[in-house]
Every structure is written in structure tokens, then in C-alpha cells.
Amino acid sequence: MATVTTIAKLGEHVGETVTLRGWLYNSRSSGKLLFLVVRDGTGLCQCVLEKSEATAAAFEAARHLGQESSLHVTGTVRADPRSPGGHELAATDVHVVQNASGYPITPKAHGIDFLMKNRHLWFRSQRQWAILRVRHTIVEGIREYFNRNGFILIDTPIFAPAAGEGAQTLFAVDYFGEPVYLAQTGQLYVEAACMAHGKVYCFGPTFRAEKSKTRRHLTEFWMVEPEIAYADLDDVCALAEDLVCYLVQKTLRERRPELELLGRDLAKLEAVQKPFYRITYSQAAEILHSERVRQLLTDDLARAAARVVELKKLMEEKEQERTAPGVKEWKADKLAHELLEARDELADQEEAVRNIPKHMELAANFQWGGDLGGSDETIIARLHDRPVFVTHYPRGCKAFYMKRNAADPRVVNNLDLLAPEGYGEIIGGSQREDDLEMLLERMREEGLKEEDYAWYLDLRRYGTVPHGGFGLGVERTVAWICGLKHIRETIPFARMMGRIYP
RNA sequence: UCCCCGAUAGCUCAAUGGUAGAGCACCCGGCUGUUAACCGGGUUGUUGUAGGUUCGAGUCCUACUCGGGGAGCCA
Structure with missing residues (x-):
């Protein structure tokens, strides 16, 4: 019977045969080779099943496991930088507790609403x-x-x-x-x-x-x-x-x-x-009225505006590249993903372009006696490391x-x-x-x-x-x-x- | 309370007002070192709701619902 341990403690068991109890985080197969990335709450570990080394039943069972299936994996621990935690399990046996299918959160991108609804x-x-x-x-x-x-x-x-x-x-x-x-x-x-x-x-x-x-x-x-x-x-x-x-x-x-x-x-x-740093409210008010702050925000605005132009150009180029004839599927996929990221950043930058003038005005017109607004706090904080x-x-x-x-x-x-x-x-x-x-x-x-x-x-x-x-x-x-x-x-x-x- | 953006397959997104698509997920097959693996095949739809414009609406207009971001306010 192999020792039951956790992924965090694999370093103490190099060369030994141990059992991990966890969940399938991701898996890849390559014919006679299976890579099961297992998590157990303490970390991630790549478990490798070679068809010639593992039992036939274990290999066949592991081949069909859905994401987040619960399982025990038994194998020999060895150090390997290609595994997420630095240690890999050369697996010989897999015991499936439950084969899960249709786990909603895939290793690909998801929107925040979906993720929050699936917070559990x-x-x-x-x-x-x-x-x-x-x-x-x-x-x-x-x-x-x-x-x-x-x-x-x-x-x-x-x-x-x-x-x-x-x-x-x-x-x-x-x-x-x-x-x-x-x-x-x-x-x-x-x-x-x-x-x-x-x-x-x-x-x-x-x-x-x-x-x-x-x-x-x-x-x-x-x-x-x-x-x-x-x-x-x-x-x-x-x-x-x-x-x-x-x-x-x-x-x-x-x-x-x-x-x-x-x-x-x-x-x-x-x-x-x-x-x-310690400053008083009155000093903060002076800082907000200062040329230094005006310059900081002017620079921010210029940077955001320039980035907006840059992003639009970049997105146009990527879109052309993506839809050009003869583009490989994986390349188009990668470009589509980059486009989404660029779009998110563009939205942020455009928001900044809209908000910075407001922030400048708020700072410049700051009256002694009012509370510091969120943007005022951000300005003060940004001037300090x-x-x-x-x-x-x-x-x-x-x-x-x-x-x-x-x-x-x-x-x-x-x-x-x-x-x-x-x-x-x-x-x-x-x-x-x-x-x-x-x-x-x-x-x-x-x-x-x-x-x-x-x-x-x-x-x-x-x-x-x-x-x-x-x-x-x-x-x-x-x-x-x-x-x-x-x-x-x-x-x-x-x-x-x-x-x-x- | 106000302003901006969005809602299309289980998920992420496409679709000059003219036959709803791709990738992923899932299923089958291939591959002995993969890293969001890859390659081939298959399955997947009340386009948020209700009206309107139009020969024709996912696409245009109005309202509503829900979500994202921001303002105010605040930890």
C-alpha cells in the first residue's frame, strides 16, 4: 500500500511510490502516453501514465476522464521542471472516485458573469x-x-x-x-x-x-x-x-x-x-492644486489618448491578418483572442480619456472643506511609492x-x-x-x-x-x-x- | 440617482438589412514528453423580453430586464 501524501509534500518523497487524492485539472493524451494534471488543494502535479508501465485498466479509465473528475493516482515521485509544482508522478495506477463530465469552467476564456455564477x-x-x-x-x-x-x-x-x-x-x-x-x-x-x-x-x-x-x-x-x-x-x-x-x-x-x-x-x-508618508488634508489640497498634479494628469491623458490610437490601429491590423485568405486556424484563433484583449484595454483607455479631464477639474477646483474624492485619493497615492x-x-x-x-x-x-x-x-x-x-x-x-x-x-x-x-x-x-x-x-x-x- | 458599453450554441466570440458560423467543451479516431498540446471526423440554436420600421431584422428604432464599467458615496 503506497503512502498517501499531498502535492505540497512531494519533495519529501522523491523516488518513493505514493498516492495522491485529488481532482483532474486538465489532461492531455499522446497515444501511448497520458498526462493528467491533478490538483489536490495543496498544488498541481502532472501525473504521467505510460501505457507500458501502468495497468491496462488504469490506462483505459484515465483516458476517458472529464475535467474535475475525482481520483487517486499512485506512482513514483520524481523531480521534473516540466510539471507545474516541480515534481511529477510516474503513475502506475489510477482509481476513479467519480468520472465527472461537462464541467462548465474549461481551461479557455470565460466572461465574468459566467464565472461569478459559477463561483462555487x-x-x-x-x-x-x-x-x-x-x-x-x-x-x-x-x-x-x-x-x-x-x-x-x-x-x-x-x-x-x-x-x-x-x-x-x-x-x-x-x-x-x-x-x-x-x-x-x-x-x-x-x-x-x-x-x-x-x-x-x-x-x-x-x-x-x-x-x-x-x-x-x-x-x-x-x-x-x-x-x-x-x-x-x-x-x-x-x-x-x-x-x-x-x-x-x-x-x-x-x-x-x-x-x-x-x-x-x-x-x-x-x-x-x-x-x-504623512501629509495633512491641507497639504493634500495644495498638492491637488499644484502644477505637478496638472502635469501628471495631462501626461496621463496624452498617454491614454495615444494608446487608444495605437490600439485601434493594432486591432485593425490584427483583424486584417485574421481574415486574410489562407490563415491557419490556430493563428486566426490566437489573433481573435488578442483582439478581445485589445478590445478590453481599449475600453479601459477610452474610459480613462473620458474621466481624466473630470479628475483634473475636480483636483484643480478642490475646495478646502470638502471630502477627498476617489480620484483625488488616487492622485495623492500615485505621487508616493x-x-x-x-x-x-x-x-x-x-x-x-x-x-x-x-x-x-x-x-x-x-x-x-x-x-x-x-x-x-x-x-x-x-x-x-x-x-x-x-x-x-x-x-x-x-x-x-x-x-x-x-x-x-x-x-x-x-x-x-x-x-x-x-x-x-x-x-x-x-x-x-x-x-x-x-x-x-x-x-x-x-x-x-x-x-x-x- | 446619473452616464457609457453589452446580451447570438454549454463557454468565448463571428455574421455589408438577404440560407445563423468558428474555436473550445463533449463523443470517436491518430500520435511515447505534452504545457490553454496538436491533427482528422461528429453532435450543438425560441439570436435577453415586448413592440415597431421593412418584401425581408441577429443586424435599424422604442421600451423593459439582466450584466459589465464609471460618477456620486465609501472600507
């Missing part, structure tokens, strides 16, 4: 497999970081009472006949908890009914929110910086093969080192609980952390208003009812201290670290506007 199967594909492993490591890193640094986990409620910010983006739920809402944050609750434990965090799903159909939005996403007592803005920034560095380094250390599979530029991640903290926003565009700045009462002690490469805001946080009177004043400005927040106000009555924290969005962090274009691949089953299946 799409998991099995290499890229998706790699992304969710990176997510696992980032989530593990988050828990590890806080648990090892003296933070106590506080699970905050998901059913939340009506009071709160941005009521139009809340999902309402019937709670024994009363309307309650799915939580958008556990923040107020961790503030209470940090007065008991000093350093706490909550980690769970949050829900936002934003009608946003973009590559950065989910209606259900995961957020970790640490909160610390006796902390000011600098302490909160230091914590955010340390956490992000920890997560990036851990992922680089433990998921390098996955990042490489995803084609991530690792140098960009290696560059994520302390100290991150490491993450950037933007601090001290006007208090009018931020939540009531943020601490008013002592030196400049127009602004609050808050922070946003912008990830590089246009990934936008991954962290938002602040020092909290610990003065009861100031807090009440802000609540009145926002039209919030004191009685709804009676418990929260108690925290300022009984031993108030400077404190603060932040929220880090897991999916945006995963998208950034993996270098993904779209957030939907960073969570097992994405919940988005208009998508709730499977």
Missing part, C-alpha cells in the same frame, strides 16, 4: 485558489498581530439600533416587528470595550447598502477595528503602519508562490516599509465622534491610509472626541439625538481618556497585496449590488 466551482481555478490563500494569510496575520500585541478580541453586534451615520446606506432588518440595521461598524462598541481592557479589536463582516457598482465596492465586507485607550493620533498612525507592514511582510514570507502565480510585482510590496497617511480633515466632512484638533479647531485628528498603485483608502480612523461637551456640540450639529447615544456618552462621563482606533478593510487590503483589478475575487462569495447568487 471557480474556486478550484489556480488564480482564485491563490487569492483565497493570500486572504487566509492576511486574516491570520490580523488575528496574530493583535493577539500577540496584547489586544483583546471583542465581538460587536451585527444587529444595530437605528441611530447612526449615513442611514441611507443601512440594510434594514425586521427584528420582532422593530426595524434594526445590519452593522456598518463596531466602532462605538469597541470604544466602550477599550475602557475595560485598554487595547481591543473587533473583526467581522459589515454591511453597506451603497448603490455602487465599481471594482472597489461590496455590500458585505470584512473589517478589523482596533481601539486603544490612552492614545492620540500619532499612536493610532503608528499602530496602522505597524499592522500594514506586518501583513505585507507575512504575506511575502508565506505566500510568495501564490503572489508569483498572480503575477504580482513583488518589488512594489518589498518597498512597503516604515515610515509611511509607499502608503500615505492623510490626516486632519475638516470636521464638517467627518463623523461626529472624531477628536477636534487643539491647535486648529477647524480640523479633526483623523487619518486615512491610502495604499499605493491606486488601491485607495484601506484604513480610516481617528482619535476620538473624549470631551463630553465637545461631543454633544458635534452631535447637535449633526442632528443626532442625545438619548440614542446615552450609553456612548456615559463613556465620557465615567473616566474618559484620550483614545482612538481605525478600521481596515480586509478585501481592499487583499486586492492591493494581490495586485487585483477587482475586489470581487478577494472574498469567497462576493455580495454586490445585483449579485447574491450563489
Whole structure:
């Protein structure tokens, strides 16, 4: 009886006969030779069946297996660079658990709607497999970081009472006949908890009914929110910086093969080192008005416009080449695929050409007092090669609980952390208003009812201290670290506007 | 809420207003080192829905539905 092992451990069994249990990822046959690419959850391995070496029954059974058939393969392990994992199995026996047929996700191209409808199967594909492993490591890193640094986990409620910010983006739920809402944050609750434990965090799903159909939005996403007592803005920034560095380094250390599979530029991640840049909101506003930004966007626009012309010409040439008489089928096929890719890029570039003038206008006309828009954040982030903290926003565009700045009462002690490469805001946080009177004043400005927040106000009555924290969005962090274009691949089953299946 | 794009075979896409096609998937055959293997043969259709224009609509027009991208808003 051969030893049962996994593909990840094949290196420990070179020369031995072992059994792998997995699924057929792809297969190729060449007469008396069969190549079965098998995956088992730990990796991919090419199993080679030679007709003369394998049992006749095994060879015949393996010849007719559909994609994703479940099987055991027994054979001798040998190192071979031609196999995906670097080790190959010279198979002698194949036991079919189930011969699957008609698996919908083929090794060829598919559209995103089809893939999302088949998300339960799409998991099995290499890229998706790699992304969710990176997510696992980032989530593990988050828990590890806080648990090892003296933070106590506080699970905050998901059913939340009506009071709160941005009521139009809340999902309402019937709670024994009363309307309650799915939580958008556990923040107020961790503030209470940090007065008991000093350093706490909550980690769970949050829900936002934003009608946003973009590559950065989910209606259900995961957020970790640490909160610390006796902390000011600098302490909160230091914590955010340390956490992000920890997560990036851990992922680089433990998921390098996955990042490489995803084609991530690792140098960009290696560059994520302390100290991150720190600028104030007012400095950001100056940057947006600067000649440097105008030039950056002018160059972007010129580049996008030139690329549009180039792509159109390229597509025309390829189309001519494809439809020319006497073109080989495989060549025409390849050209058709290249045309599709070019078409996608053209759509992106044309979108850029339409949007950049808007972005220029938004940046140039940016008024002190307004919130930074998505395009503004992208501009700021692009001017820096490491993450950037933007601090001290006007208090009018931020939540009531943020601490008013002592030196400049127009602004609050808050922070946003912008990830590089246009990934936008991954962290938002602040020092909290610990003065009861100031807090009440802000609540009145926002039209919030004191009685709804009676418990929260108690925290300022009984031993108030400077404190603060932040929220880090897991999916945006995963998208950034993996270098993904779209957030939907960073969570097992994405919940988005208009998508709730499977 | 607004703007742009799209919907044709199981999948990815073709089709000057004039007989709906290709590749992949699937089935059969060939090939002892393949890498989205390749070669030969076979099977595959209510062109998103409802109207309209026309001798004739996948193609043009209107509305709707669904999806993609973006704006606003946001992690």
C-alpha cells in the first residue's frame, strides 16, 4: 500500500511510490502516453501514465476522464521542471472516485458573469485558489498581530439600533416587528470595550447598502477595528503602519508562490516599509492644486489618448491578418483572442480619456472643506511609492465622534491610509472626541439625538481618556497585496449590488 | 440617482438589412514528453423580453430586464 501524501509534500518523497487524492485539472493524451494534471488543494502535479508501465485498466479509465473528475493516482515521485509544482508522478495506477463530465469552467476564456455564477466551482481555478490563500494569510496575520500585541478580541453586534451615520446606506432588518440595521461598524462598541481592557479589536463582516457598482465596492465586507485607550493620533498612525507592514511582510514570507502565480510585482510590496508618508488634508489640497498634479494628469491623458490610437490601429491590423485568405486556424484563433484583449484595454483607455479631464477639474477646483474624492485619493497615492497617511480633515466632512484638533479647531485628528498603485483608502480612523461637551456640540450639529447615544456618552462621563482606533478593510487590503483589478475575487462569495447568487 | 458599453450554441466570440458560423467543451479516431498540446471526423440554436420600421431584422428604432464599467458615496 503506497503512502498517501499531498502535492505540497512531494519533495519529501522523491523516488518513493505514493498516492495522491485529488481532482483532474486538465489532461492531455499522446497515444501511448497520458498526462493528467491533478490538483489536490495543496498544488498541481502532472501525473504521467505510460501505457507500458501502468495497468491496462488504469490506462483505459484515465483516458476517458472529464475535467474535475475525482481520483487517486499512485506512482513514483520524481523531480521534473516540466510539471507545474516541480515534481511529477510516474503513475502506475489510477482509481476513479467519480468520472465527472461537462464541467462548465474549461481551461479557455470565460466572461465574468459566467464565472461569478459559477463561483462555487471557480474556486478550484489556480488564480482564485491563490487569492483565497493570500486572504487566509492576511486574516491570520490580523488575528496574530493583535493577539500577540496584547489586544483583546471583542465581538460587536451585527444587529444595530437605528441611530447612526449615513442611514441611507443601512440594510434594514425586521427584528420582532422593530426595524434594526445590519452593522456598518463596531466602532462605538469597541470604544466602550477599550475602557475595560485598554487595547481591543473587533473583526467581522459589515454591511453597506451603497448603490455602487465599481471594482472597489461590496455590500458585505470584512473589517478589523482596533481601539486603544490612552492614545492620540500619532499612536493610532503608528499602530496602522505597524499592522500594514506586518501583513505585507507575512504575506511575502508565506505566500510568495501564490503572489508569483498572480503575477504580482513583488518589488512594489518589498518597498512597503516604515515610515509611511504623512501629509495633512491641507497639504493634500495644495498638492491637488499644484502644477505637478496638472502635469501628471495631462501626461496621463496624452498617454491614454495615444494608446487608444495605437490600439485601434493594432486591432485593425490584427483583424486584417485574421481574415486574410489562407490563415491557419490556430493563428486566426490566437489573433481573435488578442483582439478581445485589445478590445478590453481599449475600453479601459477610452474610459480613462473620458474621466481624466473630470479628475483634473475636480483636483484643480478642490475646495478646502470638502471630502477627498476617489480620484483625488488616487492622485495623492500615485505621487508616493509607499502608503500615505492623510490626516486632519475638516470636521464638517467627518463623523461626529472624531477628536477636534487643539491647535486648529477647524480640523479633526483623523487619518486615512491610502495604499499605493491606486488601491485607495484601506484604513480610516481617528482619535476620538473624549470631551463630553465637545461631543454633544458635534452631535447637535449633526442632528443626532442625545438619548440614542446615552450609553456612548456615559463613556465620557465615567473616566474618559484620550483614545482612538481605525478600521481596515480586509478585501481592499487583499486586492492591493494581490495586485487585483477587482475586489470581487478577494472574498469567497462576493455580495454586490445585483449579485447574491450563489 | 446619473452616464457609457453589452446580451447570438454549454463557454468565448463571428455574421455589408438577404440560407445563423468558428474555436473550445463533449463523443470517436491518430500520435511515447505534452504545457490553454496538436491533427482528422461528429453532435450543438425560441439570436435577453415586448413592440415597431421593412418584401425581408441577429443586424435599424422604442421600451423593459439582466450584466459589465464609471460618477456620486465609501472600507
